[in-house]
Amino acid sequence: MIQAEELVGAEWAEWYRLTPIQRWHESQKLWRTYLTLGGSLDSESDTQSPFFDARKARPRSAHGRPGVRVLRRGRI
Numbered sequence: 232m233i234q235a236e237e238l239v240g241a242e243w244a245e246w247y248r249l250t251p252i253q254r255w256h257e258s259q260k261l262w263r264t265y266l267t268l269g270g271s272l273d274s275e276s277d278t279q280s281p282f283f284d285a286r287k288a289r290p291r292s293a294h295g296r297p298g299v300r301v302l303r304r305g306r307i
Contacts, residue, residue: 235244
C-alpha cells in the first residue's frame with residue numbers, strides 16, 4: 232500500500248489526515264499569524280481594470296505602515 236508521505240511528504244500528509252474542521256481551525260491560526268505579522272486583506276490594485284484610477288492608487292509598504300526613510304549616519 233502506498234503511504235501518503237511517499238506521495239506528498241510528511242508535512243502535507245499530516246495536513247491531509249486532519250478532518251475538515253481541524254483544517255479550518257489550523258487555517259484560522261495561519262490567518263491570525265499573517266495579520267499579526269502585518270499582512271493585509273486589502274486587494275492589490277489591478278492596473279489592467281477599466282475601473283482603475285491611478286489618482287487613487289497608492290503603493291503600500293510591505294509591512295502595511297507608513298513609509299520609512301533610512302538615514303545614514305557617519306561614513307561607510
